[in-house]
């Protein structure tokens with residue numbers, strides 16, 4: 171029996187959107203600048219594949235390598251600035267209840283399933299399908315699909331470069347919270363993959379809550395690691411990591 | 414040895430007499446036949462740097478890419494592309510798209526995920542997002558490459574060197590890719606994460622990116638085009654290069670007609686995932702032929 175924990179916003183404030191995403195389905199919304207998107211892993215270890223676009227000019231969009239390079243780290247954690255293909259901030263991770271989140275594993279597709287598991291999986295539903303159908307609602311197509319984020323998915327890189335999706339570290343009700351640094355279009359695929367552990371072989375719902383943060387900016391939220399208020403990413407537009 | 418883009422600007426000191434059309438024509442024609450450190454060699458067989466063992470007449474593309482420069486080219490399936498780093502300071506940022514169908518393009522996530530290996534080396538397939546192999550790393554004498562950090566943005570180079578514009582002294586890889594793509598009728602939407610050769614990065618246990626730099630002067634990488642490709646290359650410093658100056662060396666490119674990977678080749682049989690990737694590639698190619 172699957173345990174479901176619908177939880178609540180990680181950053182308190184007036185709720186402007188509260189959606190439940192069925193297993194295997196896609197979702198998208200514009201998150202206005204300054205508002206915070208909480209994504210709830212309702213059933214635990216359910217990968218939420220995520221792309222982010224500048225709402226006004228979607229040719230500027232989430233970039234895995236820019237995000238990694240600017241922070242000098244391949245894993246996404248509290249404080250990570252999610253950067254665009256121009257190196258500029260799109261969103262900031264202001265709350266996170268996992269040790270680390272993934273952005274190197276990419277999205278599953280029918281095509282890559284044939285490589286990873288065999289041609290008998292070619293007609294399994296996949297995240298690339300969700301991105302294409304959800305993106306089409308906004309005039310986006312194959313040219314707009316790039317490497318993505320995978321909230322609640324676990325992809326370690328071992329010392330010899332071995333890399334792969336392994337059992338998740340999440341649990342029902344675990345959350346991540348993303349503050350929009352400008353008006354952004356967020357597109358999510360509630361991953362339908364059943365051939366590897368990215369969804370614990372049991373596809374479950376997601377909850378997407380958008381809030382207007384209440385109270386002073388130094389409010390902290392419950393996170394693993396350092397609590398974050400206005401310290402993480404606030405100076406993201408000007409910082410330059412020297413490491 | 415020139416190491417910055419600035420040193421490759423044209424010479425403005427030469428005397429020119431160009432007051433009439435006749436004089437201007439004479440002046441222009443007098444410039445022919447000169448050489449530069451960075452230039453295309455046309456025909457390719459005239460390259461002064463032909464790789465050993467390659468018949469001159471087989472060459473289809475020969476060029477030295479300037480430090481801070483870029484190139485773009487369409488190559489046929491079966492083309493073997495050699496990249497040489499003669500000084501140890503080149504950094505070949507590479508993006509690939511399928512010629513004639515550029516919405517099929519390099520997918521870095523699949524390129525590391527499908528082979529279960531993050532570090533590029535000999536035999537590594539460079540995969541598209543459509544379950545096919547765009548190119549295979551056929552030879553690698555460097556072992557210092559990167560599939561995590563992509564290339565530099567204008568913002569990054571502006572912060573690091575004071576300027577990242579394509580016409581400036583320290584152009585960013587992203588700005589050069591944008592221009593290279595535009596030459597092929599493509600836009601920013603057609604570009605995704607890129608990979609780079611000759612300057613290494615390793616990932617620590619905590620996820621930290623560790624720049625391991627160059628393996629030294631004189632290394633090379635060879636790629637086999639498994640499909641017709643648009644090849645975009647920007648030769649700019651790796652974004653994590655810790656040196657304060659914009660340091661990058663010349664990059665030599667030579668390509669010649671060869672054969673795509675097929676049954677019997679070690680790369681084809683290297684793993685079940687790779688075998689299926691080559692089978693998908695051949696299946697699609699033969700359907701169109």
Ligand SMILES: [Zn+2]
Nearest residue numbers: 278297361363
């Ligand atoms: Zn998926």
